[in-house]
Amino acid sequence: MKTVVTGLVLALTITAAAAQERLTMDAAVQTALQRNQTLQGAQYDRDAAKWGRLNAITNFLPKVELSGGVTRIDPASERRANAAVDFIKLAAGSFGIPQEMLSEIKPFAYRDTYAADITVVQPVYNGGAEFVGLSAANAQEDRSIAMLRDTEQDVVARVRTAYLGVLKAEELTGLARESVARTQRHLDLTRRRAAVGMRTSTDVLRWQVQLASDEGTLIQAENGLAAARLLLNDAMGVDLQAVFQLDRGAAGDTSRIASTLSTVAAEPPITSDMLSLHPSMLGMDAGLRLADAGISAAWINFQPRVNVAFQYGWEKNNTLKLDGIRPWALALQVKFPIFNSFGDYTNLQKAHAEYARTESQVENGRRGLVMQATFARMNLRAAAKRVEITRTGEQEARDVLDAITRRYDTGGASNVDLIDVQTAYTLARTNAITALFDYHIASVGLARAMGTISIQN
Secondary structure, eight states: HHHHHHHHHHHHHHHHHHHHHOOOOOHHHHHHHOOOOHHHHHHHHHHHHHHHHHHHHHHTEEEEEEEEEEEOOOOHHHHHTTTHHHHHHHHHHHHHOHHHTTTTTSSOOOEEEEEEEEEEEEEEEEHHHHHHHHHHHHHHHHHHHHHHHHHHHHHHHHHHHHHHHHHHHHHHHHHHHHHHHHHHHHHHHHHHHHTTTSSSHHHHHHHHHHHHHHHHHHHHHHHHHHHHHHHHHHHHHHTTEEEEEEEGGGGTTTHHHHHHHHHHHHOOOOOTTTTTHHHHHHHHHHHHHHHHHHHHHHHHSSSOOEEEEEEEEEEESSSSSSSSSOEEEEEEEEOOOOTTHHHHHHHHHHHHHHHHHHHHHHHHHHHHHHHHHHHHHHHHHHHHHHHHHHHHHHHHHHHHHHHHHHHHTTOSSHHHHHHHHHHHHHHHHHHHHHHHHHHHHHHHHHHHHHHHHOOOO
């Protein structure tokens, strides 16, 4: 019966695993690039900046406006305004004015007056406002593009780190299950031997305590795996409860570990010039250009403004028809600022101060990027060294465990001996797993710090 139940559980486990969607690291990255909410927000910022640049270009183009309206006045005002016209018409005969000429006399006011005009304004020179606006819009767009690339790299690094975190948690969970199974096997063996007088009840109790400890470690490992899966799903922007079968090839490449120590040590110190194409660096440079455009914008208030305006209209009368006379006007508008209560001067000084502040922030940001990249390189080198050390320790612990296990099976070793070496092996194996994945995570961290992380693995 036990065999049947075990087979059924195994079959269900295989079926559940087959039902899980297989996921590679590159596929996880592509999913995040499409669904990550933070990245989508950065894309919207980029789109807004693009439209802002196009909007700045429109400031060079003429503005055309069609205006119209209707005005109603009270009867008394209408009578007073047209009193002279009424007098002329009544006295026309006395003054010898022909009746046909009276039809040309228009009222001075209508009860309902309709008006319609078309106005065209072409900017000529407004202190360079159009050029400054375009320069600021270009800087804003460049900054938004740089921030999008920076966010994209951040998302890629986050997904890869989370992906490696899941693989690491799976390895540690597998190790915990292996420890539980090994301890259970020794507990069963010790019970059988105790039943025939070859072991004591104290020996059985010790293995029971060790089994409880291993089971507690397994629960912690399973909780860590569940948390790692949540972090990966959140980074990808998918359902938090989704379960994927991860491709382990992402953690299998150890060919570069051996060369990392010598390669990293031989590389020159990281400078800001080496990070000139880092998205964060490009974003800061664009921000400095934006601050410089702020100074130029403050100078506009000291400059003259020249615009050409053309207006074409129809006679204002008491009908909606565009009839009657059609007046037009062409105007050259020139304005020159004289005194603005020192407001323009204070705005200029404020713009200079803001530029100096931005310049200081950019320099501080550059230094910060250099430090991050330097620390990331140091961390990668240390991680590679830990891989070498823990590999040796794991192999030694494995050899000792095999030797003591053989002696214990033949009665030549005590419970304490086997439990100690088993614990030592588990710790050595845990350190080796941690070191290996820390190395891969450190590689991702260095690429992120250098601004060279790519979408493809």
